[in-house]
Amino acid sequence: MELSALNPTKDVEFQDIYYTVIQRKNFVKVVGERQILKGVSGSFRNGQLSAIMGPSGAGKSSLLNAISGFVTSGVKGHINIDRKHSCYITQEDHHQTLLTVYELMNLACDLKLKRNHQQNKDQLIREILESLNLNHRRNVNANDLSGGERKRLSVALELVANPKIFFLDEPTSGLDEVTANQCIRLLRSLAQRGHTVVCTIHQPSATVFNYFDNVYVLAKGRCVYQGSPRALVSYLSHAEKDCPTYYSPADYIIELCDFEDPQMIPALSDLVDNGKLLYTAPCDNEYFKNSKYPLVNDSKSFRQALISFFPETPKSNGFASILTKSAANGNSLLSNSKSVLLQQAKSLMKRLSPKEREGISSFQQFTVLVHILFLRILRARIPIIIQLIHHIMVGLLFGLLYYNKGNQGTEFFGHLKYCISVIVMIAYTQIILPVITYPLEVKIVKKQTFNHWYSLSNYFLALCISRMPLQILYNMIFLTISYWMTGFPAQWWRFAIFIGVGIMVSFVAEGMGLTIGAAFGITNGSVVGPMSIAAFMGLAIYGFDFAAQISPAMDWFMTVSFMRDGVVALVITLFGYGRDILECSDIYCHFGDPRVLLKFLKLEKVTVFHQMTYLFVLFLFFRISLYVSLWRRCKT
Numbered sequence: 246m247e248l249s250a251l252n253p254t255k256d257v258e259f260q261d262i263y264y265t266v267i268q269r270k271n272f273v274k275v276v277g278e279r280q281i282l283k284g285v286s287g288s289f290r291n292g293q294l295s296a297i298m299g300p301s302g303a304g305k306s307s308l309l310n311a312i313s314g315f316v317t318s319g320v321k322g323h324i325n326i327d328r329k330h331s332c333y334i335t336q337e338d339h340h341q342t343l344l345t346v347y348e349l350m351n352l353a354c355d356l357k358l359k360r361n362h363q364q365n366k367d368q369l370i371r372e373i374l375e376s377l378n379l380n381h382r383r384n385v386n387a388n389d390l391s392g393g394e395r396k397r398l399s400v401a402l403e404l405v406a407n408p409k410i411f412f413l414d415e416p417t418s419g420l421d422e423v424t425a426n427q428c429i430r431l432l433r434s435l436a437q438r439g440h441t442v443v444c445t446i447h448q449p450s451a452t453v454f455n456y457f458d459n460v461y462v463l464a465k466g467r468c469v470y471q472g473s474p475r476a477l478v479s480y481l482s483h484a485e486k487d488c489p490t491y492y493s494p495a496d497y498i499i500e501l502c503d504f505e506d507p508q509m510i511p512a513l514s515d516l517v518d519n520g521k522l523l524y525t526a527p528c529d530n531e532y533f534k535n536s537k538y539p540l541v542n543d544s545k546s547f548r549q550a551l552i553s554f555f556p557e558t559p560k561s562n563g564f565a566s567i568l569t570k571s572a573a574n575g576n577s578l579l580s581n582s583k584s585v586l587l588q589q590a591k592s593l594m595k596r597l598s599p600k601e602r603e604g605i606s607s608f609q610q611f612t613v614l615v616h617i618l619f620l621r622i623l624r625a626r627i628p629i630i631i632q633l634i635h636h637i638m639v640g641l642l643f644g645l646l647y648y649n650k651g652n653q654g655t656e657f658f659g660h661l662k663y664c665i666s667v668i669v670m671i672a673y674t675q676i677i678l679p680v681i682t683y684p685l686e687v688k689i690v691k692k693q694t695f696n697h698w699y700s701l702s703n704y705f706l707a708l709c710i711s712r713m714p715l716q717i718l719y720n721m722i723f724l725t726i727s728y729w730m731t732g733f734p735a736q737w738w739r740f741a742i743f744i745g746v747g748i749m750v751s752f753v754a755e756g757m758g759l760t761i762g763a764a765f766g767i768t769n770g771s772v773v774g775p776m777s778i779a780a781f782m783g784l785a786i787y788g789f790d791f792a793a794q795i796s797p798a799m800d801w802f803m804t805v806s807f808m809r810d811g812v813v814a815l816v817i818t819l820f821g822y823g824r825d826i827l828e829c830s831d832i833y834c835h836f837g838d839p840r841v842l843l844k845f846l847k848l849e850k851v852t853v854f855h856q857m858t859y860l861f862v863l864f865l866f867f868r869i870s871l872y873v874s875l876w877r878r879c880k881t
């Protein structure tokens with residue numbers, strides 16, 4: 246541990262990385278390709294805080310995504326990295342909603358630590374939270390944290406598994422200068438514990454710039470500098486672009502790349518061989534032992550940076566207080582504080598040795614996920630109440646609209662409209678909700694599966710199971726109210742099939758909504774969702790008045806509409822299976838005999854079993870589509 250911190254070795258190496266994206270016109274027509282990264286190389290070492298910086302649009306996030314493996318499609322080149330022991334912290338700090346800091350940490354421990362090491366869990370959580378000065382916020386909902394606290398929580402959650410490498414995309418974006426400084430100091434302390442920390446940053450302030458051990462400057466997809474921040478001034482002189490006195494070299498090189506002549510970027514890129522060379526200052530020589538071309542002799546001291554950690558005073562003793570004490574002791578105690586720090590790091594690392602961090606079993610992962618997903622559903626009190634009221638109100642409305650018409654021979658169209666309305670209500674509710682709410686969740690899933698919290702298949706199963714209980718309950722309430730108020734036969738077996746059909750339709754619709762939410766964002770999804778409902782709805786009501794003339798091919802085609810299958814299943818449930826003749830309050834009721842109605846709709850030979858089979862096939866189809874959509878979002 247000490248050795249790795251003092252003599253950094255390369256943890257991340259990449260060579261000749263190209264990243265190409267396909268350009269489309271009007272989102273459809275392919276009009277060409279755009280090269281975002283142009284054959285860049287480089288390396289990042291353990292024990293160091295490295296920054297990828299450059300002007301906006303230079304390709305910083307693209308490089309971070311490519312080397313971390315967060316994005317794979319369109320990436321070419323050689324990347325050498327221990328993926329299993331790395332983590333990626335995205336720019337947006339999305340955390341599972343409705344959970345407190347402590348619950349999220351608990352979840353991370355449950356998913357990442359073996360069961361027999363769980364007794365240390367509380368102590369570990371406390372130590373990590375204290376070291377990041379978050380312990381006093383442990384009972385706060387993660388969504389109520391400030392921007393800086395959220396960043397620290399993201400780091401804390403990943404620290405549970407103690408990954409060797411941290412990748413962070415723009416960790417300071419949206420933070421004020423003081424909080425940004427704290428954040429970078431925190432990352433620096435992480436690096437000093439032996440981690441490799443690589444982050445992107447747009448244009449660091451002079452203070453922040455000096456906290457980095459290594460900077461990698463990108464411009465238009467090329468590397469224009471790689472090495473110690475202290476060597477940058479000399480490097481610029483070497484390039485015959487002297488940095489003006491009192492000017493931050495970080496700002497200067499970015500301005501050079503942004504405004505100067507078109508030859509500037511290729512010239513600088515050649516000087517650093519597009520990332521294959523590393524520039525260091527003499528004071529960095531020990532640190533950059535393996536550098537190929539130490540060119541510079543800028544001996545500006547950077548001791549201050551090495552001993553200052555985040556300034557907030559932690560609330561209690563432990564790892565954090567030792568960090569703070571070390572920081573407070575100043576330069577004279579630099580080596581001493583480092584060794585105390587490393588001792589503490591060692592003990593934390595020991596607690597988190599790889600053996601202890603080996604993944605929990607698949608089944609345990611699944612149960613933890615079901616528990617947490619279900620807990621989150623239950624925590625969403627207001628949505629629960631709104632949905633409950635919605636189902637009761639619509640049940641009552643349908644009950645009133647079709648009050649006691651269930652046994653009226655004159656109400657043929659009323660019966661059909663009732664069945665269609667029930668299916669539309671279930672389908673619409675179950676599709677639209679996930680289309681709007683699920684895309685955000687997909688981002689969290691992508692981050693967490695990438696960071697080895699759980700496998701996608703376990704998450705997928707847990708997702709499907711956890712949403713079922715409330716869904717069944719809501720539909721039962723709605724269907725029960727409307728069935729009994731409408732006055733359909735008081736036969737429990739018929740009522741049970743009616744409920745079963747409604748719930749099955751609801752599962753299919755939810756699968757479709759989740760698939761749309763996972764495959765498209767909120768914007769596209771909110772167009773695709775209603776459009777799909779309209780198509781399925783069209784097929785659901787097509788041809789009831791001329792069923793006898795519908796061709797067998799069309800009959801088959803209509804089965805792809807789960808709404809049609811649902812409507813047909815409800816009609817058969819309500820009017821088939823030897824239902825008695827309906828009451829007739831008129832001189833003649835053509836559809837008084839339910840068999841006439843079934844014959845008119847060409848349903849005499851169709852059974853609920855047939856329709857449920859179609860629904861089941863569609864259920865599987867949408868669940869597989871959901872899995873594939875999630876897989877595509879998470880793996881590419």
Ligand SMILES: Nc1ncnc2c1ncn2[C@@H]1O[C@H](COP(=O)(O)OP(=O)(O)OP(=O)(O)O)[C@@H](O)[C@H]1O
Nearest residue numbers: 266267281299300301302303304305306307308447
């Ligand atoms: N999937 C993509 N499709 C099309 N263009 C893309 C894609 N990904 C990145 N780009 C483009 O590549 C360029 C570099 O993007 P990237 O996000 O890596 O830049 P950046 O340096 O991180 O910028 P910023 O500091 O503004 O976040 C941008 O012009 C961006 O529009």
